[in-house]
Amino acid sequence: MFRRERSIPLRGSAAALCNNLSVLQLPVRNLTHFGVVHGPSAQLLSAAPEGVPLAQRQLQAKEGAGVSPPLITQVHWCVLPFRVLLVLTSHRGIQMYESDGSVMVYWHALDAGDASLVQAVFARGIAASGHFICVGMWSGRVLVFDIPAKGPNIVLSEELAGHQTPITDIATEPAQGQLDCKPLENRDCVADMVTADDSGLLCVWQSGPEFKLLTRIPGFGVPCPSVQLWQGTVAAGYGNGQVRLYEASTGTLHVQIDAHARAICALDLAPEVGKLLSAAEDTFVHIWQLSRSPEGGYIEVEHCHGECVPDTQVCGARFCDPSGSSFAVTGYDLAEILRFSSM
Amino acid sequence: MSVRTLPLLFLNLGGEMLYILDQRLRAQNIPGDKARKVLNDIISTMFNRKFMEELFKPQELYSKKALRTVYDRLAHASIMRLNQASMDKLYDLMTMAFKYQVLLCPRPKDVLLVTFNHLDAIKGFIQDSPTILHQVDETFQQLTEIYGGLSAGEFQLIRQTLLIFFQDLHIRVSIFLKDKVQNSNGRFVLPVSGPLPWGTKVPGLVRTFNNKGEEVRKVEFKHGGSYVAAPKEGSFELYGDRVLKLGTNMYSVNRPMETHMSGASENLAAQTQESIAPNPLAKEELNLLARLIGGMEIKKPSGPEPGFRLNLFTTDEEEEQAALTRPEELFYEVINIQATQDQQTNEELARIMGEFEILDQPRRSASKGDDLLAMMDEL
Numbered sequence: 070m071f072r073r074e075r076s077i078p079l080r081g082s083a084a085a086l087c088n089n090l091s092v093l094q095l096p097v098r099n100l101t102h103f104g105v106v107h108g109p110s111a112q113l114l115s116a117a118p119e120g121v122p123l124a125q126r127q128l129q130a131k132e133g134a135g136v137s138p139p140l141i142t143q144v145h146w147c148v149l150p151f152r153v154l155l156v157l158t159s160h161r162g163i164q165m166y167e168s169d170g171s172v173m174v175y176w177h178a179l180d181a182g183d184a185s186l187v188q189a190v191f192a193r194g195i196a197a198s199g200h201f202i203c204v205g206m207w208s209g210r211v212l213v214f215d216i217p218a219k220g221p222n223i224v225l226s227e228e229l230a231g232h233q234t235p236i237t238d239i240a241t242e243p244a245q246g247q248l249d250c251k252p253l254e255n256r257d258c259v260a261d262m263v264t265a266d267d268s269g270l271l272c273v274w275q276s277g278p279e280f281k282l283l284t285r286i287p288g289f290g291v292p293c294p295s296v297q298l299w300q301g302t303v304a305a306g307y308g309n310g311q312v313r314l315y316e317a318s319t320g321t322l323h324v325q326i327d328a329h330a331r332a333i334c335a336l337d338l339a340p341e342v343g344k345l346l347s348a349a350e351d352t353f354v355h356i357w358q359l360s361r362s363p364e365g366g367y368i369e370v371e372h373c374h375g376e377c378v379p380d381t382q383v384c385g386a387r388f389c390d391p392s393g394s395s396f397a398v399t400g401y402d403l404a405e406i407l408r409f410s411s412m
Numbered sequence: 413m414s415v416r417t418l419p420l421l422f423l424n425l426g427g428e429m430l431y432i433l434d435q436r437l438r439a440q441n442i443p444g445d446k447a448r449k450v451l452n453d454i455i456s457t458m459f460n461r462k463f464m465e466e467l468f469k470p471q472e473l474y475s476k477k478a479l480r481t482v483y484d485r486l487a488h489a490s491i492m493r494l495n496q497a498s499m500d501k502l503y504d505l506m507t508m509a510f511k512y513q514v515l516l517c518p519r520p521k522d523v524l525l526v527t528f529n530h531l532d533a534i535k536g537f538i539q540d541s542p543t544i545l546h547q548v549d550e551t552f553q554q555l556t557e558i559y560g561g562l563s564a565g566e567f568q569l570i571r572q573t574l575l576i577f578f579q580d581l582h583i584r585v586s587i588f589l590k591d592k593v594q595n596s597n598g599r600f601v602l603p604v605s606g607p608l609p610w611g612t613k614v615p616g617l618v619r620t621f622n623n624k625g626e627e628v629r630k631v632e633f634k635h636g637g638s639y640v641a642a643p644k645e646g647s648f649e650l651y652g653d654r655v656l657k658l659g660t661n662m663y664s665v666n667r668p669m670e671t672h673m674s675g676a677s678e679n680l681a682a683q684t685q686e687s688i689a690p691n692p693l694a695k696e697e698l699n700l701l702a703r704l705i706g707g708m709e710i711k712k713p714s715g716p717e718p719g720f721r722l723n724l725f726t727t728d729e730e731e732e733q734a735a736l737t738r739p740e741e742l743f744y745e746v747i748n749i750q751a752t753q754d755q756q757t758n759e760e761l762a763r764i765m766g767e768f769e770i771l772d773q774p775r776r777s778a779s780k781g782d783d784l785l786a787m788m789d790e791l
Binding site: 082084085086108140160186187188189191234235237266267268290291292294308309310311321322323324325326327328329330331332351352353355365367369370371372375377379380381382401402 | 563576602
């Protein structure tokens with residue numbers, strides 16, 4: 070059972086985007102950072118454990134050519150081995166900041182060269198993989214940036230081709246959970262990144278100085294707005310309300326959940342305990358327990374809890390602590406972050 | 413965001429505008445032939461080929477200010493006149509209605525069905541005018557050509573673009589409050605029951621498969637809602653059962669049209685952000701706007717047909733009162749195009765601009781009817 074905790078007010082309401090909440094847990098400093106996209110600006114704020122807001126900052130999308138002010142598509146903290154960077158994607162480019170948003174350390178302008186007149190040009194989908202940050206594009210390409218331990222000397226090291234439609238989300242294996250695909254399988258393949266796109270296609274990658282495409286998991290006519298990766302299992306949320314779990318190395322479907330009545334907008338993981346959170350435009354947030362069956366080692370899913378956020382088209386949801394005992398939710402048009410914790 | 417959103421925004425808002433005008437014309441007992449003329453004039457201006465051509469070009473959405481200017485022009489495409497307060501209210505009702513429809517669309521693609529519902533109703537208004545009917549059908553074809561092949565992902569982007577446009581609008585509408593589709597805080601009710609989107613299964617099932625793809629386990633869970641599968645998919649053909657009720661005329665019965673201003677807007681900071689848009693952008697937008705409105709062929713009233721004023725409120729006093737008490741953050745600033753003429757060097761643009769008339773100045777008379785109207789305005 071979960072109960073509503075004190076909400077955290079936002080300066081601006083949340084935009085109707087997917088994955089519109091990023092959380093950086095800093096248990097050592099007893100702080101939690103939240104990031105929400107409003108539209109042409111994104112709001113960062115830090116809060117104490119009871120949800121008391123401490124500091125806030127607004128970031129703007131960097132201007133460029135065009136009629137209207139550029140819109141931000143996503144804001145996300147990337148935890149790298151030696152530093153944490155905040156990444157902001159928009160219709161003009163990619164902005165990277167120090168984790169508190171105080172200093173921009175890198176700007177990459179989008180090259181709209183290949184786009185036809187009818188294509189929207191934007192960056193979307195952000196994830197950290199080792200010392201790389203991967204960012205998705207409207208074209209389906211994924212840019213891989215090499216991040217130094219400190220300083221602004223960030224370099225675009227690779228451009229991954231695997232998708233033909235706009236990237237929606239990218240997920241990487243959480244550092245602690247880095248395992249081989251399956252004990253009995255070829256130990257050479259380590260699937261540690263998955264990318265998803267508007268057609269529902271998933272690509273599974275192995276990171277490295279050069280990223281290698283391991284598997285492709287085809288879509289079925291609906292977008293896959295959100296994806297997670299845990300111990301060799303891909304969890305994907307789809308536009309028709311389904312959550313599907315696949316074996317990352319082979320692409321085999323193992324679990325199919327008719328989870329929501331509307332499009333899924335966010336998935337999150339509490340990797341230490343194997344909890345998965347799914348949120349959708351149907352106003353519901355569901356929490357699932359992932360495990361491996363004793364026979365066969367297949368991934369299994371059990372429903373733990375469902376929470377209705379009345380009259381709210383949820384657009385972002387994240388766990389707020391490593392044990393998955395609390396989570397936060399943002400909703401379209403809502404100027405606050407809703408918090409829930411288990412009793 | 414998506415560059416394919418403007419036609420859908422324009423046609424649906426236009427449809428809502430016609431529903432409201434039709435109802436007010438009847439409520440105010442405007443003679444049938446006059447009422448029909450007004451609707452015919454507006455519809456034929458809306459679906460003018462040159463205008464539609466501009467509209468359907470891939471482009472970013474206009475600002476709320478710019479779009480409001482287009483509807484001001486459209487509402488005055490005939491012998492009917494609206495005071496500022498009535499025009500404001502009309503626009504409030506239009507925007508909240510379409511916001512509601514977009515929000516409640518089960519699938520992003522269903523916004524096309526909502527558009528078709530509006531077009532079907534528009535055709536009902538002009539049944540006796542084959543030329544205009546043909547124009548509407550042509551627009552239908554264009555919609556099918558452009559949107560028929562879009563993917564679910566592209567429709568999702570269009571939906572997100574529309575919702576960003578409507579963000580932070582919380583005007584309370586009587587008819588919505590009465591029907592319990594809007595809460596007293598201005599937010600729409602999102603039901604957790606009813607028909608599912610086409611292609612979505614009833615939530616509540618977890619199926620597990622082995623390596624060979626065989627189902628090895630099936631477990632139900634309690635999902636919290638009370639949904640049923642959609643009976644059938646709405647038709648995207650020229651004629652057909654749309655199934656979806658969103659976008660049909662909710663004013664066909666004599667329904668109350670009040671809007672509530674107090675406490676209507678939240679996030680004042682977010683609102684004022686919109687009205688202080690930097691000037692360099694405004695000029696670019698002005699160019700697009702001029703091209704769009706330039707394509708509108710507004711018919712000058714011909715013959716001795718006298719104009720009349722439509723009131724969106726029940727009495728003139730109410731209308732005056734509404735004008736005085738409208739909260740500042742909800743002022744729709746209509747773009748004063750003539751004031752920026754000195755910035756334009758383009759001749760063609762200047763010519764189109766010359767055809768614009770500022771709304772609150774008496775119109776240059778082209779006929780007896782206009783003279784009468786000008787005199788009435790000065791009373």
